[in-house]
Amino acid sequence: MREEFLKIKSRVNLKPCPYCGCENELWQHEQSVGYVRKVVMCSNNGDEDNFIEPCPMHMPPEGFYMATKREAVKIANTRSNLELEELADRAAVFYDDIITQIGSLCIQDFQNLNELGILLTKHKKK
Numbered sequence: 001m002r003e004e005f006l007k008i009k010s011r012v013n014l015k016p017c018p019y020c021g022c023e024n025e026l027w028q029h030e031q032s033v034g035y036v037r038k039v040v041m042c043s044n045n046g047d048e049d050n051f052i053e054p055c056p057m058h059m060p061p062e063g064f065y066m067a068t069k070r071e072a073v074k075i076a077n078t079r080s081n082l083e084l085e086e087l088a089d090r091a092a093v094f095y096d097d098i099i100t101q102i103g104s105l106c107i108q109d110f111q112n113l114n115e116l117g118i119l120l121t122k123h124k125k126k
């Protein structure tokens with residue numbers, strides 16, 4: 001059988017996606033018969049027509065898939081914040097140390113560039 005995603009209701013309020021601020025949703029993921037896990041995914045799936053990439057949390061990493069709804073919500077609400085802080089710190093170091101040294105950049109990976117832009121904006125707001 002194919003793997004399946006099924007949208008389910010969360011009794012706990014989901015925080016908005018820490019990356020892009022869009023609504024988070026709780027999903028049930030069945031990878032194979034009997035192997036069912038829950039995962040919180042960002043509802044931002046980009047816009048193909050306008051070349052806008054989906055949010056990185058639209059398809060979260062393996063570590064966000066949990067056995068229960070409660071765990072999935074908890075990990076989405078805490079772990080993504082931690083990862084975001086770590087990335088923001090790295091982006092700040094990058095911004096302060098590297099950009100000032102090399103002056104200009106040639107970045108070809110637009111998804112990374114987009115993520116870096118989001119992180120730098122958040123860092124500046126602090």
Ligand SMILES: [Zn+2]
Nearest residue numbers: 017020042055
């Ligand atoms: Zn998002």
